[in-house]
Structure formats: C-alpha cells, structure tokens
Amino acid sequence: NPLQGAQFVLAAHRISQLPADRGAEVAFAGRSNAGKSSALNALTNHKGLARTSKTPGRTQQMVAFGLPPVAVEGQPPLDARLIDLPGYGYAKVPLEMREHWKLEIDAYLHQRRSLRGLVLIVDIRHPLKEFDRMMLAFCFATQLPCHVLLTKADKLSRNQAMQALAALRREFADNSPHATAQIFSSAASTGVDEAREAVMTLLRT
Numbered sequence: 001n002p003l004q005g006a007q008f009v010l011a012a013h014r015i016s017q018l019p020a021d022r023g024a025e026v027a028f029a030g031r032s033n034a035g036k037s038s039a040l041n042a043l044t045n046h047k048g049l050a051r052t053s054k055t056p057g058r059t060q061q062m063v064a065f066g067l068p069p070v071a072v073e074g075q076p077p078l079d080a081r082l083i084d085l086p087g088y089g090y091a092k093v094p095l096e097m098r099e100h101w102k103l104e105i106d107a108y109l110h111q112r113r114s115l116r117g118l119v120l121i122v123d124i125r126h127p128l129k130e131f132d133r134m135m136l137a138f139c140f141a142t143q144l145p146c147h148v149l150l151t152k153a154d155k156l157s158r159n160q161a162m163q164a165l166a167a168l169r170r171e172f173a174d175n176s177p178h179a180t181a182q183i184f185s186s187a188a189s190t191g192v193d194e195a196r197e198a199v200m201t202l203l204r205t
C-alpha cells in the first residue's frame with residue numbers, strides 16, 4: 001500500500017498555515033459527516049490517523065498528512081501529501097465558521113499549486129447535494145481531476161449500490177466529464193484498493 005506510512009503533519013486554520021506549496025497534494029472534501037476522515041484512515045491503513053466522529057462537523061481544520069515520497073518515472077521522488085478538509089454544510093457549526101471555511105476552501109482550491117486532484121466523499125444514500133455540485137463545478141471550471149467515493153456502501157445492498165453508481169455516472173456523462181466515481185465503504189473495506197490507485201494516479205498527474 002503506497003499510502004501506508006502517512007503521518008500527521010499539521011492542522012491549519014487558514015491556507016497560509018499549510019505546509020510549503022510544493023510537491024503534490026490530494027485533498028479530501030465532502031459534506032459534514034460524509035466519512036472523509038474515515039476514508040483517509042482506510043486508505044492509509046491507519047485507524048487513528050484522522051479523527052472521526054459521530055458528531056458532524058468534527059473536523060474544523062485543514063489537516064495535512066505527509067506521505068512517503070512518491071516514485072515518478074524519470075523524475076526525482078515526489079514530496080506528497082493528503083489534506084483532510086473541514087466538512088461542509090452542517091447547520092450546527094456557527095455561521096461565521098461556515099463562512100470562514102467556505103472562503104478558505106475556495107481560496108485553497110484556486111491558489112494551491114501543488115493540488116493535483118480532489119477526492120470528493122459522498123454518502124451513497126444521499127448523492128450530490130448542493131456542496132457536492134459546487135465542488136464538481138469548480139473542478140470542471142479549473143480542470144482539476146475529481147474522483148468521487150460513494151461511501152457507506154455497506155448501508156445498501158450490492159444491487160442498490162451499483163444502481164447509485166450508475167446513476168451518478170450517467171449524470172457525470174452530461175455535466176462532469178472530468179469526474180470519475182466508485183463505490184466505497186470504510187466500514188466494510190469496499191473499494192479501498194481502487195481508491196488508493198485513484199489517489200496515486202492523481203498524485204502522479
């Protein structure tokens with residue numbers, strides 16, 4: 001597992017506090033409680049790496065995790081990171097905080113030069129809410145690759161999960177040709193290898 005060995009680097013309240021903007025970075029975004037931190041832990045095979053919680057709005061920081069250097073053909077090894085972004089859209093997080101993160105995430109996506117792609121975490125039972133569409137539209141506009149993990153697939157039957165994936169892909173065919181998607185579950189370890197591959201591909205982009 002190339003994502004094994006990820007280590008906490010720092011937690012930032014604003015982008016100016018993030019690690020130096022070089023090398024390659026993949027960010028994990030999604031609505032509050034969608035399962036971003038759990039997905040990060042599953043991918044890095046490190047249970048306690050990112051803090052998870054039953055309480056939505058748990059991650060109120062941008063958390064940077066360093067990865068072992070990534071080998072890229074014909075280039076020196078790449079300084080690589082994963083970034084856990086604060087969950088979005090939870091009403092009980094104070095309005096001021098939500099506004100702060102909206103601006104900060106927006107600035108991060110626009111300015112971060114080492115950002116290679118976005119992993120968008122979506123609860124498979126509630127596909128594409130307003131925030132998700134915003135992120136997809138942003139990626140489309142800036143040509144940033146986006147890979148969607150339809151997570152908590154363990155909550156549905158295999159058949160229902162496949163239907164949700166097919167519906168999402170149909171939608172992408174119309175509006176988001178740059179986006180890819182897969183079924184995922186941190187709880188049942190579904191789609192973990194596929195997601196790792198997707199992250200590595202983004203980092204090497």
Ligand code: GTP
Nearest residue numbers: 033034035036037038052053057058059087186187
């Ligand atoms: P915030 O940081 O609050 O935005 O949340 P988050 O997106 O990081 O979600 P987190 O990983 O903390 O998970 C939220 C809740 O969903 C926790 O109770 C997790 O145990 C649960 N959860 C996450 N992934 C899965 C999954 O694949 N299956 C199931 N059944 N539950 C999951």
Ligand code: MG
Nearest residue numbers: 036037058059
């Ligand atoms: Mg979190």
